[in-house]
Amino acid sequence: xxxxxxxxxxxxxxxxxxxxxxxxxxxxxxxxxxxxxxxxxxxxxxxxxxxxxxxxxxxxxxxxxxxxxxxxxxxxxxxxxxxxxxxxxxxxxxxxxxxxxxxxxxxxxxxxxxxxxxxxxxxxxxxxxxxxxxxxxxxxxxxxxxxxxxxxxxxxxxxxxxxxxxxxxxxxxxxxxxxxxxxxxxxxxxxxxxxxxxxxxxxxxxxxxxxxxxxxxxxxxxxxxxxxxxxxxxxxxxxxxxxxxxxxxxxxx
Amino acid sequence: xxxxxxxxxxxxxxxxxxxxxxxxxxxxxxxxxxxxxxxxxxxxxxxxxxxxxxxxxxxxxxxxxxxxxxxxxxxxxxxxxxxxxxxxxxxxxxxxxxxxxxxxxxxxxxxxxxxxxxxxxxxxxxxxxxxxxxxxxxxxxxxxxxxxxxxxxxxxxxxxxxxxxxxxxxxxxxxxxxxxxxxxxxxxxxxxxxxxxxxxxxxxxxxxxxxxxxxxxxxxxxxxxxxxxxxxxxxxxxxxxxxxxxxxxxxxxxxxxxxxxxxxxxxxxxxxxxxxxxxxxxxxxxxxxxxxxxxxxxxxxxxxxxxxxxxxxxxxxxxxxxxxxxxxxxxxxx
Numbered sequence: 001x002x003x004x005x006x007x008x009x010x011x012x013x014x015x016x017x018x019x020x021x022x023x024x025x026x027x028x029x030x031x032x033x034x035x036x037x038x039x040x041x042x043x044x045x046x047x048x049x050x051x052x053x054x055x056x057x058x059x060x061x062x063x064x065x066x067x068x069x070x071x072x073x074x075x076x077x078x079x080x081x082x083x084x085x086x087x088x089x090x091x092x093x094x095x096x097x098x099x100x101x102x103x104x105x106x107x108x109x110x111x112x113x114x115x116x117x118x119x120x121x122x123x124x125x126x127x128x129x130x131x132x133x134x135x136x137x138x139x140x141x142x143x144x145x146x147x148x149x150x151x152x153x154x155x156x157x158x159x160x161x162x163x164x165x166x167x168x169x170x171x172x173x174x175x176x177x178x179x180x181x182x183x184x185x186x187x188x189x190x191x192x193x194x195x196x197x198x199x200x201x202x203x204x205x206x207x208x209x210x211x212x213x214x215x216x217x218x219x220x221x222x223x224x225x226x227x228x229x230x231x232x233x234x235x236x237x238x239x240x241x242x243x244x245x246x247x248x249x250x251x252x253x
Numbered sequence: 254x255x256x257x258x259x260x261x262x263x264x265x266x267x268x269x270x271x272x273x274x275x276x277x278x279x280x281x282x283x284x285x286x287x288x289x290x291x292x293x294x295x296x297x298x299x300x301x302x303x304x305x306x307x308x309x310x311x312x313x314x315x316x317x318x319x320x321x322x323x324x325x326x327x328x329x330x331x332x333x334x335x336x337x338x339x340x341x342x343x344x345x346x347x348x349x350x351x352x353x354x355x356x357x358x359x360x361x362x363x364x365x366x367x368x369x370x371x372x373x374x375x376x377x378x379x380x381x382x383x384x385x386x387x388x389x390x391x392x393x394x395x396x397x398x399x400x401x402x403x404x405x406x407x408x409x410x411x412x413x414x415x416x417x418x419x420x421x422x423x424x425x426x427x428x429x430x431x432x433x434x435x436x437x438x439x440x441x442x443x444x445x446x447x448x449x450x451x452x453x454x455x456x457x458x459x460x461x462x463x464x465x466x467x468x469x470x471x472x473x474x475x476x477x478x479x480x481x482x483x484x485x486x487x488x489x490x491x492x493x494x495x496x497x498x499x500x501x502x503x504x505x506x507x508x509x510x511x512x513x514x515x516x517x518x519x520x521x522x523x524x525x526x527x528x529x530x531x532x533x534x535x536x537x538x539x540x541x542x543x544x545x546x547x548x549x550x551x552x553x554x555x556x557x558x559x560x561x562x563x564x565x566x567x568x569x570x571x572x573x574x575x576x577x578x579x580x581x582x583x584x585x586x587x
Contacts, residue, residue: 052416072418080416088409091283091456093466101406105417110399129534132550132561137464140563150413157417178534 003066004029005161005192006051006078011060013043013050019058020046022216028161033183033193033206038213044196045083047213048165052080071163079154083165083196087146089139095149096134099124102156124155128182144175148182161192168202176202254489262383263375263442263485263495269390270439270451271481275459275473276397277435278452279466280428283408289326289429290449292345293436296322298352298445301370306359311370312382316389316437322348323433327426373444373496375488382441389438393431404428405466442485444496451477454503461507461514476506528559528566535559535566 007027014020021043028034038044049055051062053070062070064077071078079102087098102124103117125134128148133141138149147167154162167183168176180202187193187206197203200210210227212220220230254260281287300318304311325344329337356362369376397404407414407424415421432452439448459473484499491498535541535552542553551558551569558569 049416054412054416072416080413082410082413082416084410088283090285091279091466092460092463092469093405093409094464097405097466098409100402101409101413102417104403104406104414104419109403113402132535135465136561136563142564145564153413174534 002030004063005065006071006194007063008047008051009061009063011047011050011062012058013046013055014058015056020055020216021050023060024216024218026211026218028192028194030160031190031192032208033187033203034195034209034211035200035203035207036194036196036211036213037198037200038219042213043216044213045165048163048194048196051163052078065160077160079157079159079162081147081150081154081162081164081167083169084146084150085143085170087138087149092137092139094135094137095125095130095141095152096121098138098149099152099156102153106157120158121152121156124152127155127185128152129178142172142175144171144179147171147175147179151179151182155186159191161194162186163194165196166198167195168197168199180205254486258380259376260485260489262380263489264482265383266386266442267481267485267495267499268478269386270435270442271478272474273390273393273397273435274439274443274448274451275455275477276394276470277428277432279456279459279470279473280397280404280408281432281452282456282460283405287453288449290432290436290452291446292341292348293319293322293326293433294440294445294448295345295352296348297433297436297440298370299348299355300352301440301445302352302355302359302362305362305366306355312385312437315440316434318348319433319436320430323429324426327422327429330425331422368494369444370440371444371446372494373440373442373447373499375442375485375495386438386441389434393435393438396427397431400424400427401470442481442495443499444494447496447500450500450503451481454500454507455480458503458507458510461510476503480506526568528554528557528568535561 004027009025010023011026012019012022012024024047026047036044036047046055050057051071053072057070061068064071064073071080099121100113100117103113103120107114107117122131122134125131128151130145130148130152133145138146141149151162151164151167154164168179171179176199183193183195183203184206193206195203195207200207204224207224210220210222210224211218212227212230220227222230255264278287278290281289297315297319300315301311303309303318304314307314322344326341329340329344353367356367368374403414403419403424407419407421411421435452436445436448439451443451455473455477456469458476459469459471462472463469480503481499484502485495487493487502488495488498535543535554539552541559544551544553544558546558546560546569549560551560559566560569561567
């Protein structure tokens, strides 16, 4: 088995007095597209932010491609698409300018953008179907188009794994269709993904594995087929109660 | 006018400030911290007065006070929201009050001196100061220019920048320190109470003229230099304080630009033709034939030509055959 792109072992994330994610194991391997499901408040976003060091880690270890360190330290390999309903717009900025930020970690602070950087930015914008709008101001774009800008920014860093926090939430149907196409193309090109979502239907074609989070623990981890069976079980309350795992039974596959 | 030593020095100082202040200011606007420069200026006054009282160069003591205030601003911001706003108020008002009191206590601190530092004066830039100003201004411009993609990224999305491994806190502290240095460089010609205006107003005008972040900065710097030169010249002939005159020129620039821009947008909107509403997004794989059209691509949709514009599609069909490549929505488009 190849080294996972990211492997979290017994990680806990939270704030001073509150543990949100409790001793959880999760790894994502090459070529996997993992949907991270769970009710509001179950710790999905905290887990994702924690992987990038944005929420204090209270315990456990994170390895990126076998090296210890959170996802922000190995920026070359893991791209982050935060949950945003719109981009900050206190000054004018174009799609290209926002996406170019995805290249910054890949060059020293004193070095200006190279032709290679600009090519990767243009390719990332094209990959999310915004080539026509590369020089448009982000404030003039629709919500769905702005989400694609965020995806392009992460793609500009040529990540092996893309971690996305609710990329399809609050987006109209036409934009969801385009987002699904974009994610499908990325999956086909071999980009692994970890997608926090409430809308599994939109991603159904590309997802290879489903992880369900509940109250900071993993409640289900398996294939989409097994998930359908799990849901059928969950319709019988007493059976569902028996399905509540402890962390030692949730070590991925 | 140019025959006078002090005027040549004032004009050089004006150009330095006209470039440096808007360059730093754009990131303050982006971070929605437009008034921070003003607060740092208040604290710098305490430094100036301490210089007068102790017989040290006011420029040096002001620099120390301002940089300390800049660091404190970031520290308070980093500690979180609760009480941060009040802490800043205490620091800023404490700074200016201390400055006025120390100035009154010092034997050389006359009310005329106080006014010159608060509102700017043509007469106060000595050639010795000018060299130091030039060095500091060059430092601010150089560092800001080299790091501008990083400052932009951090101000645009701090969380993402942190997740991608940029040294966010260090960049924020550095921006704060550069702001403080700019305040001190500008205090003689613009004045401590007005320097923030030259950081912000040219950017407000630049926003109206530029269609990208890069263009906004270019406009802001051009406008900053223009306002500083016109302001200093006017101040010389009208006998008014230089800083206040420069700021009034900057406000006139902003109002004229806003008025002209508003009129132009109204005209352009009247001529602009939207395609019928459709939920479909055109793209390389949408199935509609793509037709290159000048600098963009039209998509043939039921016999019409649709082109991307902002979040919708424009109708480009009716003028597709014209030899004139300009299309109806030019202006808002670029």
